[in-house]
Amino acid sequence: MAGLRERQKAKRHRAIIQAASTLFKQNGYEAARIEAIAEAAEVSVGTFYNYFEHKADLLLAIVSMEVEEVLHQGEGVVAAPPGDAYEAICALVATYYDHSLVYLTKEMWRTAMAFSIQSPDTPFSRRYRELDQQLSEQVVALMTRLQQGGLLRAGVDTRAFGELTFLGLNGLFTTYTVTEGMALDALKAGMFRQVRALTTQIGTSEGA
Amino acid sequence: MAGLRERQKAKRHRAIIQAASTLFKQNGYEAARIEAIAEAAEVSVGTFYNYFEHKADLLLAIVSMEVEEVLHQGEGVVAAPPGDAYEAICALVATYYDHSLVYLTKEMWRTAMAFSIQSPDTPFSRRYRELDQQLSEQVVALMTRLQQGGLLRAGVDTRAFGELTFLGLNGLFTTYTVTEGMALDALKAGMFRQVRALTTQIGTSEGA
DNA sequence: CTGCAAAACTGAACCAGTTCAACTTTTTTC
DNA sequence: GAAAAAAGTTGAACTGGTTCAGTTTTGCAG
Secondary structure, three states: OOOHHHHHHHHHHHHHHHHHHHHHHHHOOOOOOHHHHHHHOOOOHHHHHHHOOOOHHHHHHHHHHHHHHHHHHHHHHHHOOOOOHHHHHHHHHHHHHHHOOOOOOHHHHHHHHHHHHHOOOOHHHHHHHHHHHHHHHHHHHHHHHHHHOOOEOOOOOHHHHHHHHHHHHHHHHHHHHHOOOOOHHHHHHHHHHHHHHHHHHHEOOOOO | OOOHHHHHHHHHHHHHHHHHHHHHHHHOOOOOOHHHHHHHOOOOHHHHHHHOOOOHHHHHHHHHHHHHHHHHHHHHHHHOOOOOHHHHHHHHHHHHHHHOOOOOOHHHHHHHHHHHHHOOOOHHHHHHHHHHHHHHHHHHHHHHHHHHOOOEOOOOOHHHHHHHHHHHHHHHHHHHHHOOOOOHHHHHHHHHHHHHHHHHHHEOOOOO
16 A cells, blocks of 8 residues: 555646646746745645656656657547558557647747757657657658558668658758748648658559 | 947857757767856856757757758759669768767757657747758759659659658658667668668669 | 654745846946 | 037946745654
């Protein structure tokens, strides 16, 4: 059975994330002071740092949730992709993009990305890269499956193309988070164009 | 003729960049205190902030220099590319990568990237994106030229492929700066593989 | 139940980037 | 060339994330 200590720890952990989540949505990440988060979670500042190494670690908790859900949804697409290479890849891309603002704002994404680049040796950064890695693998998996289904040419290096596609969709996503005025539709349109160019070249004519 | 004020301003600007450059190389970007930079430039902290809005703006000065030189070298490649699509694109990529550590360390790159993502509305960020944009355009220009020379298939959307290639080389470069143990050769090898996969599919057989 | 060790909590102090009101220097005006 | 205006300089104070020495709480052995 879990002791008092364990239970309290879990409760506080949840309370802090809850408080942070609320304050982030309310006033943005930057504007949310640690002091305010601690207060809202009924905890001292010192205790906050007992649970999280950095303010940014709060984001990681949210980003992880986000990406894990996206990976799960993505599995569905890979398992039963549309019967056309262009449609299939776009479906996966759209799954990623559409989910991206459920828990996070653009500002929060920017902060998470920036932190993961700036401090690569933190647990945060390692985990973030790991999640990216998994997304990349999923794109590769889809391409491999399309190839097996005869929708991509036999000679295509699906790993290389999958990774390239991921880097592309990731790069465009960064542009999107960095451009306050850019809507989700513009992001999708941009990526769909890349996918169109790609599948026109490496796809077979089966689904054209 | 330039007044005393103008001359002093230019002199101080140079002195600060000079001091910062030295200290950054010596102990790294993070470790270089504004106070120390100001002191080395024989200027007060307040004056420093009269010349640069943020500490990171010092990086921009260096990054700009860096990228401008790279763009210049890249022009050479685009103007007279090797007679094979794979070789040509790799040559451009290598030009970019080889130059990347002349003025900047990995840590400095990370800081610059992180800042440009984190604070998109600063002059720093805008300029950084502009430089990225120019690099991207250069890749597109090369691809277009290769297509005109019959080294890429006629139907290929060189803009889409060029931009995708840039996003790819950029993404791998980020991985490189974030992985302290990764050597330049590993970075190049990774990108060359992508280019190989790409040119195998969209290249003509002329230079095979 | 008592005492002790380990774990967790606390908030005042720390640190480094940034700001700003007072001061100095340069330029302009007459 | 004196006086006012404009521009630039200064460092002490501010800000907000992070640390840490001292205190409290919990778990456990006797």
